[in-house]
Amino acid sequence: MTPHLRQQFDRLAMRLAELDASLADPAVTTDVARLRALGREQAEAADVVARYRAYGQRERDLAGARELLAQSAGDPEMVALARDEVAQAEADLERLLAELQAALLPKDPDDARNAFVEIRAGTGGDESALFAGDLARMYVRFCERRGWRTEVMSDSPSELGGHKELVLRVEGDGAYGALRFESGGHRVQRVPATESQGRIHTSACTVAVLPEPDAAEEVRIDPSELRIDTFRASGAGGQHVNKTDSAIRITHLPTGIVAECQDDRSQHRNKAKAMAVLAARLRDRERAEREAKEAATRKSLVGSGDRSDRIRTYNFPQGRLTDHRINLTLYRLGAVMDGDLDDVVAALRAARAAEQLAALEAGVRG
Numbered sequence: 001m002t003p004h005l006r007q008q009f010d011r012l013a014m015r016l017a018e019l020d021a022s023l024a025d026p027a028v029t030t031d032v033a034r035l036r037a038l039g040r041e042q043a044e045a046a047d048v049v050a051r052y053r054a055y056g057q058r059e060r061d062l063a064g065a066r067e068l069l070a071q072s073a074g075d076p077e078m079v080a081l082a083r084d085e086v087a088q089a090e091a092d093l094e095r096l097l098a099e100l101q102a103a104l105l106p107k108d109p110d111d112a113r114n115a116f117v118e119i120r121a122g123t124g125g126d127e128s129a130l131f132a133g134d135l136a137r138m139y140v141r142f143c144e145r146r147g148w149r150t151e152v153m154s155d156s157p158s159e160l161g162g163h164k165e166l167v168l169r170v171e172g173d174g175a176y177g178a179l180r181f182e183s184g185g186h187r188v189q190r191v192p193a194t195e196s197q198g199r200i201h202t203s204a205c206t207v208a209v210l211p212e213p214d215a216a217e218e219v220r221i222d223p224s225e226l227r228i229d230t231f232r233a234s235g236a237g238g239q240h241v242n243k244t245d246s247a248i249r250i251t252h253l254p255t256g257i258v259a260e261c262q263d264d265r266s267q268h269r270n271k272a273k274a275m276a277v278l279a280a281r282l283r284d285r286e287r288a289e290r291e292a293k294e295a296a297t298r299k300s301l302v303g304s305g306d307r308s309d310r311i312r313t314y315n316f317p318q319g320r321l322t323d324h325r326i327n328l329t330l331y332r333l334g335a336v337m338d339g340d341l342d343d344v345v346a347a348l349r350a351a352r353a354a355e356q357l358a359a360l361e362a363g364v365r366g
Contacts (some may be wrong), residue, residue, distance in 0.1 A: 005101070009052040101353075110180075112177065118207065119208075127201055131186075132162050140339070140341025188314045189312075190317065226253065227251040229251070246262070250274045253283065
């Protein structure tokens with residue numbers, strides 16, 4: 001284990017001690033939300049620190065076994081025993097180190113979400129649309145293997161049975177985490193069914209995988225971010241309206257959004273109505289911002305849809321799949337197209353974990 005990783009785990013051990021002290025504080029036990037958050041962090045930290053301490057113990061065991069081996073040169077039975085202990089300790093240390101490294105990697109909360117898989121035909125005309133259908137079938141079969149549910153959200157079919165555009169919703173624990181690597185350009189090389197000369201054609205599709213957002217939640221409005229003005233209602237309403245400041249105008253200071261109500265004679269009811277209007281407008285603003293962000297994300301995910309813009313190539317004449325991001329080549333394209341994507345997903349996840357670990361160690365050194 002590198003000194004940089006040891007520093008990370010030593011810091012986590014200190015944080016665990018702080019969490020233990022906080023959870024013993026009577027003031028914390030009265031705050032249910034904070035208690036729950038600290039309890040969750042404490043449980044995660046305790047698990048990692050326990051593994052780190054086990055790693056340290058096995059390091060000491062290994063040192064002792066090597067010392068015993070050096071001192072037992074004339075005793076074959078003790079030598080064999082010491083060698084077994086050395087081998088077992090080394091294996092345990094390798095396993096524990098892998099577990100500890102994985103525990104340090106940042107976790108994307110979106111990985112556990114459901115996913116939307118958007119498949120669009122790119123260059124290649126009818127053949128591209130047919131390949132979009134093949135990709136859709138591949139993903140549906142993959143999801144079936146995982147026990148996930150898929151449903152078609154929208155479909156623009158092509159004349160020959162493929163899809164110009166298809167959007168699937170995938171429902172299942174970890175769906176986005178497994179499918180996120182599919183975003184990008186997918187290139188196919190094969191002889192189209194419509195090709196009479198037997199020539200190999202190259203076509204392309206784009207895939208975008210997005211996490212499904214949480215169901216709409218009630219907008220939480222910080223009272224300190226509001227300016228509430230009362231004023232005398234205008235228009236018809238009789239003598240009462242002219243004499244009391246029952247109308248309400250609420251301004252949300254961070255966004256400048258304003259909502260007002262003067263329909264009711266009760267200031268309290270007018271305020272409640274204005275707050276409801278403000279919440280609806282803020283929710284609509286959040287939705288618009290989220291959709292704009294998703295549109296930008298989608299564009300960055302899929303690229304241009306050109307044949308040269310690809311993350312993966314499916315070569316049917318050679319039965320070969322190549323993922324260009326990690327230089328992975330598999331010669332079992334038929335199984336992959338039937339939904340057996342496990343090896344591809346595992347390799348991409350491992351590459352991502354290696355990148356995260358390298359970045360983490362570089363950050364510690366920095």
